Ligand SMILES: NC(=O)C1=CN([C@@H]2O[C@H](COP(=O)(O)OP(=O)(O)OC[C@H]3O[C@@H](n4cnc5c(N)ncnc54)[C@H](OP(=O)(O)O)[C@@H]3O)[C@@H](O)[C@H]2O)C=CC1
């Protein structure tokens with residue numbers, strides 16, 4: 186014996202009903218089959234609307250009945266051969282005449298009782314089951330239509346009738362023999378009381394009908410045919426990569442369904458559950474898909490959770506006050522008051538301090554709840570024992586569900602860690618001792634992000650999505666975009682990272698694409714909307730995408746000033762712009778602290794040595810317990826290039842211009858030549874090593890004539906030409922001494938200095954070519970021989986690759 190139920194979408198159109206027929210044909214079983222059908226999709230709501238319109242004196246119920254009639258007639262005409270249509274057509278017309286008579290009475294009396302509603306709603310299943318039965322009979326699938334109202338016996342609670350199981354089981358067993366190969370078509374949702382008055386079985390009613398038949402006949406399986414391929418790990422409208430759960434326990438199915446997975450309404454499956462009859466969710470439109478089997482004793486081999494679910498439109502009601510501590514009765518009064526107002530409590534939390542109790546309820550009844558509770562606690566409120574009830578709005582509940590969470594440490598840690606890293610604030614938490622569900626109340630605006638973050642954390646075996654926003658498309662920024670474009674597919678395949686560039690801007694334009702900008706079409710930026718920095722930041726925040734990373738590839742002060750706002754929303758920042766880290770010490774510390782507090786990343790490896798692993802190495806030394814005692818370094822790629830290439834044959838200004846053209850200088854090259862860039866770098870290293878250093882404290886032995894540093898960049902170049910003798914002298918003197926010129930940065934005992942030095946051939950800095958940098962760390966462990974980091978220290982390609990590495994680091998947290 187098998188029982189199958191086809192929901193409204195499975196019988197909504199002629200094609201859907203043809204699919205039902207194919208499914209039944211493919212069954213080819215010798216067992217008896219009971220097929221329960223719902224009303225044609227959306228008909229139940231329309232029937233209810235007919236009743237409501239009539240009851241409120243709105244005569245348009247007649248037009249609605251007309252259109253519902255037409256839909257059923259059209260359906261029958263398309264499915265049943267013309268020659269034998271007349272009987273089903275006259276049945277439909279007769280049924281709708283009866284419906285119209287009932288609605289006319291409602292219209293005249295302006296009265297719509299529960300009994301009448303049940304009667305009106307019953308037409309939906311009566312009609313659909315007759316159409317399906319007739320269609321099958323006329324297409325070689327012989328069946329018997331069975332009137333559920335004659336066999337499911339209930340009390341007289343018309344809209345949510347309670348089944349009399351002994352009477353119902355007996356009646357069903359008497360009409361459907363266990364040993365047969367018959368097929369019965371049964372209308373779902375409807376029953377009748379002992380006086381034969383129509384009743385309906387409430388929410389999920391057709392599932393309930395099917396479960397009642399399955400239990401009465403001790404079916405081997407109950408199949409629920411619907412329009413999705415089973416219960417999913419998350420709502421597929423929210424999570425693109427949600428997967429079908431192939432097996433799930435009754436309890437897990439209950440938890441998931443309660444939290445919004447509307448595939449089935451498990452309480453209605455209770456009769457089947459009690460007899461351990463497996464419930465199989467199948468897709469009428471993709472019958473080859475496996476679907477979901479709900480049964481007992483499921484052993485999940487993978488993962489601790491089976492699904493993530495949510496409920497929207499929640500309000501949190503808080504009862505709080507020092508007068509509650511240790512006094513029994515507060516929660517009793519709270520829950521009694523809510524119950525007396527028929528307010529359903531969805532979630533409850535109470536801290537062990539007993540200082541507050543917090544309940545989650547449907548938002549639409551929050552005002553009613555507050556009014557009732559303020560009244561119930563008026564005495565305590567007036568005496569200051571508790572505060573007036575606080576209602577928080579615009580909230581939702583998200584929940585992890587899974588039998589395996591039991592006895593499995595770390596699930597909640599993983600859950601809240603992932604939410605925290607994405608700046609999702611948790612307002613209340615609840616976990617029952619069954620440990621099958623961990624629920625968290627969060628802002629509704631964060632739900633999509635939260636579900637995706639959790640899905641990635643617990644299920645995503647394919648990839649983690651990282652959403653990048655880049656400001657700066659110049660020398661370094663353009664190379665970064667080219668590297669990302671080249672590497673996107675590789676990252677997805679080999680590192681499970683789907684790196685999407687969602688926003689790009691320069692000082693003129695900004696471009697956004699929520700599903701990722703096509704990096705082959707970067708010229709779209711030229712015609713995109715005008716750049717507005719605040720609007721750019723607002724967009725990142727309101728998009729509220731998971732794993733967002735902001736990348737600053739400018740040298741702009743105003744861009745650096747936005748980091749704090751980004752950290753507030755737990756958005757990671759990657760910067761090659763040195764301004765933030767070389768700003769006032771308090772600001773640098775504040776930003777780092779914010780990033781830590783918000784569990785987000787603030788990465789700026791390229792601030793020193795471009796793509797060289799200087800800051801990372803320094804931090805590794807510190808983390809492993811070492812201490813930095815001295816730093817000696819050549820930190821300017823530009824100056825190293827200039828002094829490596831200048832020998833007096835070309836003017837000093839020409840060599841500097843070459844460094845700028847090759848992309849080694851700052852956007853403003855005076856920062857390099859004047860030593861500011863090196864001061865920033867040694868200060869950043871000193872700060873990372875623990876020193877509280879400011880720019881003003883660093884001694885700069887500048888070699889530049891003051892006149893070069895006055896006025897514009899143009900003036901800088903022309904003045905360097907005029908001062909050529911000065912540069913030549915520096916070169917000649919060093920060469921005469923058998924030495925090379927290097928612009929060196931030193932840090933020791935909390936003091937730092939930068940300046941040009943003549944380096945002799947034995948020195949570590951002597952053999953430093955091109956635009957290379959070198960850093961020597963003298964530490965407690967590296968006392969005599971320093972830790973040395975050396976290599977290309979400037980240039981767009983290497984800097985971009987350092988920024989890229991930071992993005993991946995931020996993404997991998
Ligand atoms: N070159 C190197 O070797 C290294 C560079 N860096 C750092 O990289 C950063 C970028 O350098 P580089 O690419 O050479 O500089 P560029 O001048 O080539 O590019 C700067 C980019 O920033 C944009 N920009 C400037 N101000 C703003 C603003 N307020 N709002 C939006 N966009 C802005 C510019 O826009 P627009 O195009 O409209 O002008 C341009 O696209 C600098 O901070 C530098 O210190 C760090 C390590 C090494």
Ligand SMILES: N[C@@H](CC=O)C(=O)O
Pocket residue numbers: 791792793794795820821822823824849850851857862978979980
């Ligand atoms: N202008 C800088 C680039 C890296 O920070 C340099 O020349 O080193």
